[in-house]
Amino acid sequence: MYRTNTCGELRIINKGTRVTLAGWVQTVRKFGAITFVDLRDRYGITQLLFGEELNKQLEQDPPGREFVLQATGIVNERSNKNPNLATGDIEISVQSFKILNKSVLPPFSIQDDTDGGDELRMKYRFLDLRRNTVKKNIELRYAVNRAARNYLHQQGFMDIETPFLIKSTPEGARDFVVPSRMNPGQFYALPQSPQTFKQLLMVSGYDRYYQIVKCFRDEDLRADRQPEFTQIDCEMAFVEQEDILDMFEGMIKFIFKEVKGIEYTETLPRMTWEDAMWNYGNDKPDTRFGMKVTNLNFPQQAFPGKQSPLGTVGSESPLRGAGGPFDDAETVLAIAIPGCSEYSRKQTDELTEWVKRPQLGMKGMVFIKINTDGTYKSSIDKFYNENRIKAIVAAARAEPGDLILILAGAEERTRKATSELRMEMAERLGLRKNTEFKLLWVLDFPLFEYNPEANRWVARHHPFTSPKPEQIDTMIHNNPVIQNASAYLDHPYAGIKANAYDMVLNGNEIGGGSIRIFQRELQEKMFAALGMDKEEQQHKFGFLLNAFGYGAPPHGGIAFGFDRLCAILGGSEIIRDFIAFPKNNSGRDVMLDAPSVIDDKQLEELNITIQRKNI
């Protein structure tokens, strides 16, 4: 061993002990004939003191930043104590030392606030990983991993490895594929998740399964999406939805306690998918703050049971018939921003530009300031009389001092933009605190979504999700084909809700799952609803349908996005910072320079050629 102690453990109680440390040179400070070196390792920093004699030796071969140094000496009490350092009461009076390895000058400084840009730090990831901030993320990731495993073990779950070289069944995202040399012309696929395998394990009787496992999706990359990512993947047999919610509420609480020292005693709030969409404009609401969405006008068929607080929807609404901007709008949504009635014209203009960016694509934004004296000032004063404005203000539950922002347009786009605007305003108002954690369950998702291009259903969660038990008959006894595309919402399948659930933390879906279909007949009906004929079903999922014929138990599960969970627990939303060796936004590992070209010999052996024309 090159050391007797780490650079993080020596204290005043060790005074007088002879120790050997090894680590990296953080700083070198010369004071006349003596030199101080801060030596760093994973565990901390310890100050080394080189006295007059050793100093001469040091000057012959002076260690620079990031040199690897081994030093032996006596633990002494410091004259100048450093209360910010765990080892700040002591220093090592060095008696002998050895430079174990040299370092050229690092391209950026190994400090919390580094001077290195993103691309440079990715290329030199092995140096970036030395920085304390990055190290804390990696340590937190391990702590979450460990806590999840310990909880699941206590609950009788078994970690069972599922294969990585599987069969390509593209459904939703694209598969990464792996040419098989031994089976020319054939390919394995990398799993997008162990979904079918964990279901097979339930059929096999392993009633509590988990895995912390890499998954792969060949998507067109967006910011902060990784082609490979990690899931905490879980499945249970002989359970109903309530059992899963209980179990994994327990897990997240255990993780919070172990990793963050936060005791969650209350039950997680639950929200239906409809309420989430209605009140927050999306299905993963950030509930650290209010500013709920007010639905002033909306297509009634989208939320058959919902009422606008304006009392009426459509042509009789106070929004209509005044020649204002809402006369023809399908959807009109408002949010009341607390304490922002004093926003200047410049500020509201800037916000208007913000919602008009191509990403959101709004045509404009209406505002109403509710002055602290109760009067109004709005961008629609010339169209709407005070009564109409009052009705809108009341509907939006705005208080004096608030600023109401109103967006209008086609339903989906307007809802998305309002939701984004809500998040943006919360960000600006400092309401998205990364030390506050708000969890909830979102439930009762629709089982299907409508795909207009193919005029058919797609599975909102995935094709293995069970409808609500009371709707199984509706699913079995109706033809999934949509005869009238314009009235797809009238099809019996449109109203089928799934036994599915998402766990949401601070506006992020951190986990999602469902009770699964376990009846062969129902599974075949589901595949048919998604446009698969018998042959395709058999080719892609024959093994699963087959397994369901041999006594499949009721089962369900959940998968947590491990990277994102770690990021949020670490107070960030940038998952890349919580992965030891991430890829960049183009899916490249810039450190390795991967992907890269391979030898012609390799291609030849794999029986494939590259279509040069496309390159």
Added chain:
Amino acid sequence: MYRTNTCGELRIINKGTRVTLAGWVQTVRKFGAITFVDLRDRYGITQLLFGEELNKQLEQDPPGREFVLQATGIVNERSNKNPNLATGDIEISVQSFKILNKSVLPPFSIQDDTDGGDELRMKYRFLDLRRNTVKKNIELRYAVNRAARNYLHQQGFMDIETPFLIKSTPEGARDFVVPSRMNPGQFYALPQSPQTFKQLLMVSGYDRYYQIVKCFRDEDLRADRQPEFTQIDCEMAFVEQEDILDMFEGMIKFIFKEVKGIEYTETLPRMTWEDAMWNYGNDKPDTRFGMKVTNLNFPQQAFPGKQSPLGTVGSESPLRGAGGPFDDAETVLAIAIPGCSEYSRKQTDELTEWVKRPQLGMKGMVFIKINTDGTYKSSIDKFYNENRIKAIVAAARAEPGDLILILAGAEERTRKATSELRMEMAERLGLRKNTEFKLLWVLDFPLFEYNPEANRWVARHHPFTSPKPEQIDTMIHNNPVIQNASAYLDHPYAGIKANAYDMVLNGNEIGGGSIRIFQRELQEKMFAALGMDKEEQQHKFGFLLNAFGYGAPPHGGIAFGFDRLCAILGGSEIIRDFIAFPKNNSGRDVMLDAPSVIDDKQLEELNITIQRKNI
């Protein structure tokens, strides 16, 4: 929840309790108006008693084998107790039941001794996994996983995930590659091991790393080789070989204690590579039994320091000059098989045929029986006088009652055949007990092997293994090029030993590792020795050489073959039985039918075409 208890937990103490169980129907036994059903789940089997009334209901929709059944009733004491069953004192007097799912007749019986053949069980792996014997293997695998993690956690190791989509640097085995759609014409590779990443983590200061991780090798498959396999992968910084041996001796002992209840108190025996080759004919000796190899004649240059017990080697040996079969043999190896002197002609003939199989390729076999009265009977009586025979018997350390088997021929082939023969004889004599566990370290491997085709060196372990510290100068200051191919053993590199170590259990290498090169100059010299020019070094391993320039610490590690370790601990050598979803010997998943053809659209998107000519 579909149950209040599992099928493995109810005891006499629960008598009178109302419970609900759910599981699979193992057996149905009718006795007149009552029926017994054995209900099975992961945890055990519980007997259900259907009385007269329910029996009628049962007969309307009779559950068959592997039906999924839910039953509610009262725990009662059995009249006919079954001491072989944990729940054998009780049964459930069923009050109500429900068939949760049906099963068609399974293609083989779900029993310890099943009637299903290998191929059938692989196709219906989800049913095979229900069998108790397979379940025990999967449970043992999880127990080993858990024990390894707990030990490593206690020792300060962190589980850090390394990427799966990396760069292809074929060296030794072939890489599986993954075409990149986003980077046309370029490929990722799947890791053969996280080797370079764990070394980078050491450079980054994460001085105790581990991972239980999938690795991939596109090899021509042999029996019981899997294209994807699992490693317990570990690395430490600021350590020497002795520290690694200590640490992982601790781990294997912890695993034995936790998983098998076996306390290993003694230090693991250590054996040099030379001694292993000399005494056992291979580098992973099975030390559950003796029957060491005796080197009667061998090429002196292979073991410069070793002496044959015949005293002399070569032309002056008692083996030579009698016109016998050994006159021209390069290598002559003997093993004394205890208690087999009574072997019949038929038996020795059969053994001779066994060594003449193409896999071993021996030309014949010589035997000497040492009768219990001390006389000899050999197949070479006509060539060798008694003195010569006596010398051979003494050299082979044979006792009266033993049978000496002697193989001769070219060195490598003869050594391999002798080693295999030793294992075969031990098997036949029942000396390879799967309840006995013999561990040892094999040390001091040669750093290089000679590749005659390329007339250059290859790394015996891998290109990152350090030579013994005292031989670094030899490596740095000599030209690795071999001028005289016939005298390659005289090259200074031939004698360089590695700081490498294998852990051997019952004749299997279960773990292997090395102290790594951490000096850029030495690493470049190693790559050069393996025939890589600067450009190739930079292209393949530039990131690592680069990292070594920024303060790499001394480090080393080890990787355990997790599948094999589990198999041996489970008393088997068939790793496939310890993998939930294994591939067959052709690398196929016969359950999924993978690999398989993929859509032309997928190929098009990936910019590749299949060379139809080769299919």
